Amino acid sequence: MTGEHIWPAWLSKLLPKTRYRNERVDGEAKSTWTTTKLDQTANVVCKRCNETWMSELESHAKSLLADVIINGKRTTFGYDDLKFLAAYAFEKSVIANYQTLSILGEPISTRAQRERFRTSLELPPDIRIWVSSFQGHARYSGRSNPRYARTTADPPPFNDLDIYTHTYVVGHLVFQVLAYRFNSIFNRALKIELPKQAEVWSQACQQIWPIETETINWPAKYLGPRAIELFVDRWFGKIPVVLVRPPRVL
Numbered sequence: 001m002t003g004e005h006i007w008p009a010w011l012s013k014l015l016p017k018t019r020y021r022n023e024r025v026d027g028e029a030k031s032t033w034t035t036t037k038l039d040q041t042a043n044v045v046c047k048r049c050n051e052t053w054m055s056e057l058e059s060h061a062k063s064l065l066a067d068v069i070i071n072g073k074r075t076t077f078g079y080d081d082l083k084f085l086a087a088y089a090f091e092k093s094v095i096a097n098y099q100t101l102s103i104l105g106e107p108i109s110t111r112a113q114r115e116r117f118r119t120s121l122e123l124p125p126d127i128r129i130w131v132s133s134f135q136g137h138a139r140y141s142g143r144s145n146p147r148y149a150r151t152t153a154d155p156p157p158f159n160d161l162d163i164y165t166h167t168y169v170v171g172h173l174v175f176q177v178l179a180y181r182f183n184s185i186f187n188r189a190l191k192i193e194l195p196k197q198a199e200v201w202s203q204a205c206q207q208i209w210p211i212e213t214e215t216i217n218w219p220a221k222y223l224g225p226r227a228i229e230l231f232v233d234r235w236f237g238k239i240p241v242v243l244v245r246p247p248r249v250l
Contacts, residue, residue, distance in 0.1 A: 002050045003041030004095055007142050007170060010062045012037040014070060015140055038142065044098040053118065054091070061088055069171035070140070072133065072219065079214040086129045086209035087121045089175035093166035096146040108164040108181045110188075124179070128194050129209035132174040133219030134228055143169040145232045150183070157187045158241070167232045174223065176205070178235055191244040201234070 019034045045054065064081065067073040077085065094114065097107050107114070109124060116122040123129075134141075145167045151158050160183050168175045182188055197205060204221040223231055 002045060002047045003043050004045045004050055004054070005038075006040045006042060006092075006095070006144055007038035008058055008061065009039075010058060010066075011069065011170065012039060014066060020140075042095055042099050044095055049118065057088060057091060057121075060084060065173060068218065069173050072135070072172035072222075075218055077131075077208075077216050077218060079211065082208045082211050082214075082216065083121075085131055085175070086123055086211075087117070089129050089131070089168065089177055089208075090117065090123055090127070092144070092168045092175065093146075093164075093177040093179070096144050096166045096168070097164065100146050100148075108162065108179045123209060125210065126191055126194070127177060127179040127209065128196075128207065129178075130176045130197065130205045131208050131216075131218065132176070132205040132231070133172050133222045134169050134174050134224075135172065135222040136225050136228070140171060141169065142171065143167070143228075147233065147236065149236050157182060157190055157243070160184050160187050161192070161241070163235065163239075165232075165235050167228075169228065172219070172222075174205075174228070174231075176231070180241075193242040193244050195240050198234075201231070205231070 015038065017036060019036060020038055021032065021034055022040065023030065023032045061084075064084065068075060094107070094109060094117075097109070101107065113124045147165045147167075149163045151161045151163075153159065154161075162181045162183055164177075164179045164181070166175075166177045168177075178194055180192060180194065182190055197207070204219075204223055204227075206216045206218075206220060208216070
C-alpha cells in the first residue's frame with residue numbers, strides 16, 4: 001500500500017510557500033498542526049494503481065481544474081468534463097470511505113463497482129454527485145468530510161439502510177457524493193431512489209451524476225463558511241427514499 005494524497009500533489013507545487021493550518025476531527029477529539037505544504041496522505045491504495053490510472057486521473061484534473069481550484073476561474077464544463085468531474089469526485093469519496101472503515105466495517109461501494117471504476121472509470125448508476133463552489137475566510141482551503149447514518153426505526157428493509165455522503169472542498173471547488181448500501185447481504189439486491197436536492201441549494205449546487213444537462217456554467221453561486229457547514233450535513237435527518245421494486249416475472 002502507498003500513500004494517496006488527499007489534496008493533489010500537483011496542487012501543492014502551484015500554491016505559494018506559506019504555513020498551512022491542518023485540522024482533523026475524530027468524534028470528540030480534534031487535533032491541529034501546521035505544515036509548509038498540503039501533504040496529507042492516506043495509505044489506502046496499491047502502488048500500481050497509484051502510479052498508473054490514478055496518476056492519469058490527477059494529470060487530467062490538473063489540466064482541467066488548476067485555474068478553477070486556485071483562482072475560481074469561470075468556465076463551462078461540457079459533457080465529457082462532467083463525466084470526468086463525477087469520476088474524480090467518486091475516487092475521492094472512495095478514498096475517504098476507506099479511511100473510516102472502522103465505522104461501517106466495509107465500503108459503501110461494492111468490489112464489482114470499484115473494479116469497473118478501476119478499469120473503465122464506470123460509475124455506479126445509483127449514486128448522486130454534485131459540484132459547487134466555495135469562498136472561505138482563507139484564500140486557500142480544503143476539507144474532506146465523510147458522513148454516515150443508519151436508519152433503525154423505519155420498517156424493513158429501511159431499518160437496514162446505510163447512507164454515506166462525502167463532501168470534498170479543494171480551493172474554490174466543491175464536490176459532494178451521496179450513496180447508500182443495505183447492511184445485510186440479504187437486502188443487497190434491493191435498490192432505492194435517492195432524493196433530489198432541495199430547491200434552496202439549486203442556486204449554488206449543480207448535479208453532475210447522473211448527468212442531467214450536457215453543459216454547466218461554473219461557478220453558479222459561492223457557498224460561504226456558514227453555508228458549507230450546512231451543506232456538509234444537509235442529508236441527515238428525515239430524508240425521503242423510495243424502494244425501487246424490480247418488475248414482476250410472470
